[in-house]
Amino acid sequence: MSWILNFQLSPEEAQNDAFIRKLISNEQQFKNEIFDYKWHKKSIDARSRNIKINASFLVTLKNEIVVEKKSFFEVQDVSKSEEFAIIGAGPAGLFAALRAIELGLKPIVFERGKDVRSRRRDLAKLNKESIVNPESNYCFGEGGAGTYSDGKLYTRSKKRGDLLKTLEWFVEFGADPMILVDAHPHIGTNKLPHVIVAMREKIIECGGEVHFDSKLTDIFFENNEITGLEINHSAHYNFKNIILATGHSARDIFHLLNKKGIEIQAKGFALGVRIEHTQDQIDKIQYHGRLSDDTLTPASYALVTQVEDKGVYSFCMCPGGIIAPCATNQDEVVTNGWSPSKRNNPYANSGIVVTIEPSDFPNYEKNPFVCLEFQQEVERNCWEAAGKTQKVPVQCLQDFIDGKISKEIPRSSYQPGFVSLDLNKILPEIISKRLKKAFLDFGKKMNGFLTNDAVLHAPESRTSSPVQVPRNPETFEHIRVKGLYPCAEGAGYAGGIISAAIDGMKCVEAIITKLAN
Ligand SMILES: Cc1cc2nc3c(=O)[nH]c(=O)nc-3n(C[C@H](O)[C@H](O)[C@H](O)COP(=O)(O)OP(=O)(O)OC[C@H]3O[C@@H](n4cnc5c(N)ncnc54)[C@H](O)[C@@H]3O)c2cc1C
Incomplete structure (x- = not known):
């Protein structure tokens, strides 16, 4: 027989095998018993200053034979099959x-x-x-x-x-x-x-x-x-x-x-920028001043708002990540993000994107490529503006809101390099106008998010297919x-x-x- 036991632990306690064993042994059915446990579910609750780990363990008595499922995948020879x-x-x-x-x-x-x-x-x-x-x-x-x-x-x-x-x-x-x-x-x-x-x-x-x-x-x-x-x-x-x-x-x-x-049909998708803070900035905001460490994974965020009938939201947030050049052709610039298993890079990046619908464009019922053409045009404009290489146009967040070219870019993890430009002049107004309002809103939702120390990279454009x-x-x-x-x-x-x-x-x-x- 096995039991699921749920506890709220501190991040340090959740790493401490002896502490967890002691906790389980205090439960009635395991007093004076030899038992084994493994993690069943784990999540972080950082809503209050006192950060907790919601821990759920699967516990079995040691003298019971537990038949573990050996393989999740059923192998068979299909060489002669249809x-x-x-x-x-x-x-x-x-x-x-x-x-x-x-x-x-x-x-x-x-x-x-x-x-x-x-x-x-x-x-x-x-x-x-x-x-x-x-x-x-x-x-x-x-x-x-x-x-x-x-x-x-x-x-x-x-x-x-x-x-x-x-x-x-x-x-x-x-x-x-x-x-x-x-x-x-x-x-x-x-x-x-x-x-x-x-x-x-x-x-x-x-x-x-x-x-x-x-x-x-x-x-x-x-x-x-x-x-x-x-x-x-x-x-x-x-x-x-x-x-x-x-x-x-x-x-x-x-x-x-x-x-x-x-x-085929035109399909709505989302387009915007990829924003990069330091991971420390995001940790401090999300963990009430505390930094991530061995006991607490680097913090992430998910933001969403509505600006003038369009959704604006964070997309594919990468804690401890790197901004990657994701173009599939030489004459375009595209960003996205990745991170290693430990998420131990000093940066935190995320797409911040505005929803785009086929009906935003004239003739959308007749042209299945309206959204794709819009996507392609923005990617090409960014490429041209940044000098026709894989360098990416960048701007500090407050400067973007104020419409000023950034004199100094504090950092960027994007390896091919960057060029400081006014993204308001490169991105279509349907995007830039909404992004600005959304950033003001996000600044209220996450105190410290709206800082000139955060750098915008444009564009984030391959969020989903622009064609169905x-x-x-x-x-x-x-x-x-x-x-x-x-x-x-x-x-x-x-x-x-x-x-x-x-x-x-x-x-x-x-x-x-x-x-x-
Ligand atoms: C940098 C980056 C980070 C991402 N991070 C995440 C993440 O953390 N979590 C997440 O859920 N999603 C993430 N995504 C999105 C995720 O990768 C995609 O949603 C997912 O891969 C889609 O799967 P798919 O099989 O439909 O298409 P794809 O993964 O795009 O695969 C399509 C394949 O088809 C091949 N192909 C295309 N045309 C042809 C052709 N004519 N002939 C033969 N082959 C062809 C392509 O080479 C490609 O290998 C990320 C994407 C990128 C680029």
Whole structure:
């Protein structure tokens, strides 16, 4: 038999095994008993000055045999099973492939980018020499946009079973089991690539295939049924089912679909800036003057407000992180953030973004690319303004509000470099005007947030897909072309690693259902 025991501990007590054992032994059922415990759930309650850890432990008596579940993933040989294609080896593509193996289908994954190790060299060139490889960057390559990220594993999805399965698979392939316990789990850029490689190796070991440097360049269908695809403008393959999990940055895919007459629609997304404080500043605000340490993880924040009928909110906050150059082409600047597992960099960054809807633009009903064109234009303007390299336009927060170019930029973790400019002149008014008002509001919500010591980097623009590929909510197939499964973030059905992974699995389950009928 096992028990769940809940306590409120100080951060120091939560690290102290002897203290926790003593606490448990005080409970009636464990008096004079030998027992074992492990963490079940953990969250920080920093609402008051007296910061507490909400601790939940699973406790068992030592003389009881506890049958631990050995593996979260059901292995089977699918080398001779029915084949289908997955385009993109991001979280959606990889989890789709793993789910296919569990369910007895053979996944053939085509990924335009390189394997994790080769990809790393392209990221070094991007950071040090400002060279963007359009096939291998922070968005494209093995593991997708999630590989070199903070690896925050939160989702707004209410389906606990799906969420748990996804987290369990991350653990199966090497992530720290504490992600099953933490209220806000994350993996970190240093650990994610190993997890991704372990997933790929398992897919191949089970008889699936993963092909790198393999870009989808055409899709074929007859009588509204998928018949095959083309890779790298040369190789043709026959497939009846294709999961399209190419992410929100594969603009060529949106254009390909449109050219082929496969319906797509403009979709709302969000755009703004990435703000960087020091981690100490954020810790002091969130932890009532205290700094994070071995017992208290670096603090994060989540902010949201409404300005003139539009939501403005913090996006993908990275405590102890770095701002990354996430362009997928040479003639644009894009920012996002990552952090290592320990979140031990001295900076705290977050996107602060304004929601954009297709109806913000004229002709939106006729042009599925209105939001994408807006996104592209802002990215290009930032690139041009900062000198047509990967340098990013920056401005201190108060100076942005006052419309003054910053004389001195206190710091930036963005490696390719920065240029001090007035972001009011680069960003469209629909964004800058709302950002200013939102920052004033955030300054009231978090005392100390509104400081000229915080630096804005522009733009934060790849928050979600600016295009939707419409699908049938029952079958998950494209509304007209059967056998085409628009999947996850690129198609507009996910936002973030976990929801993308879940959508990848759901698309495979939909294929299985179709094959069974
Ligand atoms: C720097 C950074 C940090 C992030 N941090 C977090 C975080 O902490 N937590 C979180 O939840 N989310 C984070 N995200 C977002 C997260 O990575 C994405 O939501 C998630 O990866 C989407 O998964 P996906 O599989 O739908 O698409 P993607 O991960 O974008 O994968 C799509 C894949 O398809 C490939 N592809 C594209 N076109 C083609 C083609 N024509 N042929 C073949 N392959 C193609 C791409 O190369 C890519 O590998 C971050 C993103 C970035 C860039």
